[in-house]
Amino acid sequence: MTHTLIDIAAAALEAAKRAGANEVAATASRAREVEVQWRDGKIDKVSEATARALDLELYVGGSYAAMSTSDLRPDAVASFIASSVALTRKLSPDPFRALPDPRLYLGQAKIDLDLEDARYLELDAKQRRDLARDMEAAARAVAGKGTLLSATSGFGDTQGQSVRVHSNGFVGERRATRFAMSTEVAVQDPDGRRPEDWEMGAARYFADLPRAEDVGRMAAERAYRRIGAQKGESARLMMAVDARAAARLLGYLLAPLSAAALQQKRSFLDGKLGQSVASPLLTLHDDPLVRRGLGSRLFDGEGLAAKRFAVFEAGKLASYYVDDYYGKKLGMAPSTRGISNLAWQLGAKSQGALLAELDSGILVTSFLGGNSNATTGDFSLGVVGYRVQGGVKAEPIGEMNISGNHLEFWRHLVAVGNDPYAYSAFYTPTLVFEDVQFAGV
Numbered sequence: 001m002t003h004t005l006i007d008i009a010a011a012a013l014e015a016a017k018r019a020g021a022n023e024v025a026a027t028a029s030r031a032r033e034v035e036v037q038w039r040d041g042k043i044d045k046v047s048e049a050t051a052r053a054l055d056l057e058l059y060v061g062g063s064y065a066a067m068s069t070s071d072l073r074p075d076a077v078a079s080f081i082a083s084s085v086a087l088t089r090k091l092s093p094d095p096f097r098a099l100p101d102p103r104l105y106l107g108q109a110k111i112d113l114d115l116e117d118a119r120y121l122e123l124d125a126k127q128r129r130d131l132a133r134d135m136e137a138a139a140r141a142v143a144g145k146g147t148l149l150s151a152t153s154g155f156g157d158t159q160g161q162s163v164r165v166h167s168n169g170f171v172g173e174r175r176a177t178r179f180a181m182s183t184e185v186a187v188q189d190p191d192g193r194r195p196e197d198w199e200m201g202a203a204r205y206f207a208d209l210p211r212a213e214d215v216g217r218m219a220a221e222r223a224y225r226r227i228g229a230q231k232g233e234s235a236r237l238m239m240a241v242d243a244r245a246a247a248r249l250l251g252y253l254l255a256p257l258s259a260a261a262l263q264q265k266r267s268f269l270d271g272k273l274g275q276s277v278a279s280p281l282l283t284l285h286d287d288p289l290v291r292r293g294l295g296s297r298l299f300d301g302e303g304l305a306a307k308r309f310a311v312f313e314a315g316k317l318a319s320y321y322v323d324d325y326y327g328k329k330l331g332m333a334p335s336t337r338g339i340s341n342l343a344w345q346l347g348a349k350s351q352g353a354l355l356a357e358l359d360s361g362i363l364v365t366s367f368l369g370g371n372s373n374a375t376t377g378d379f380s381l382g383v384v385g386y387r388v389q390g391g392v393k394a395e396p397i398g399e400m401n402i403s404g405n406h407l408e409f410w411r412h413l414v415a416v417g418n419d420p421y422a423y424s425a426f427y428t429p430t431l432v433f434e435d436v437q438f439a440g441v
Helices: 007-018 074-089 125-140 212-225 247-255 259-263 324-330 351-358 405-414
Strands: 025-039 040-062 063-068 145-165 172-189 196-203 234-243 284-286 309-313 343-344 360-370 378-389 390-404 413-416 431-440
Touching: 007 025, 007 040, 007 074, 007 145, 007 172, 040 074, 040 125, 125 145, 125 172, 125 212, 145 212, 172 212, 196 212, 234 351, 247 259, 247 360, 247 405, 259 324, 324 360, 343 405, 351 390, 360 390, 390 405, 405 413, 405 431
Parallel strands: 234 360
Antiparallel strands: 025 040, 025 145, 040 063, 145 172, 172 196, 234 431, 284 309, 284 343, 360 378, 378 390, 390 431, 413 431
16 A cells, blocks of 8 residues: 555654654655756766655653654554654753644645646656756857867756644645756866856756856856956955845855844844844845745744845844754744745846946856855955956956955945846845955955
């Protein structure tokens, strides 16, 4: 007899309770992942995997443990549960470990987030191979002033389903698909260097992906434009950050907002709630209810109902990301565990229009290496991009760094673009900062 995921999760929950668990959260999941990679004119890698798993969160006599198994045979599951409960009983008690208050499950949106492409199974091996091949071929068809050394294209997709149940009443199901494609290109610079660049696309629905030919072509064009990059002078300059690069910069601002970072004293934003910490142009909401969003969900990893909320309002810190466990430790009401989708208050201008107003400075297209200290806010990041002269993108620059402190840096945000990057749950637009410290020649 074939057991559904809800059957597996519910049976495991009851078995754990019979074995002595006071509270239980059980998640049964199934996922299929396929990947094709095409490199230098031929197939380089093909993989397909289908996996099932049972994850348990056990609360036994004041102790807590999270356990997982991929062996879902009934006898194996029974043994896994018995040994997991016995092991949990031996761990040190933690008075803050308990399932969330059931009231936090209430208010779940009654909408279809449209996260599963119903035509997923229509995609076959030949189509995947052809997409990877066509990206690489498009990259090689681009003419540049250097030599193309290598082009690697990949196409991958996943289809997943999970069911989560709690012993205090929560039941949630999630079904989703995801498709991703990318091309990486390396070219030969006349001086011996090997500039590299990439292009990609990702979506819940296959039809929402960019054309394979466009991905390959843009990756090669970006790489060729890196030829001849020079280190610029050290100075305090205007800086525009390309939409696809801005997510990394934003991530350093968001990481210290987690309740875990607050409780462990690893956050430069601790105690800043309600205070101005950035430019008034920074208004940002967490929105888990975006149709087909890459970070969309009806409930989070603890079963809490997903809801839109403000993170920054006109530069003021409006919320932390507070999960139930660390919220109990801090005496704070939980909001959600982790970032979903980010919704920006966008500006009215394109990147081109913003550069025209910038007149001179640096357009950063990628961050390389470096570090950001979540406790102090100090950062130093390697950057590559282009000099901006006369309001237009000019020669490429590289081997430069920017440095500063996030509590000061984000106050220098002077413009937000109208071009959110579609292939990330952060949806970052072009951002413009003034008076940024660059280190170069």
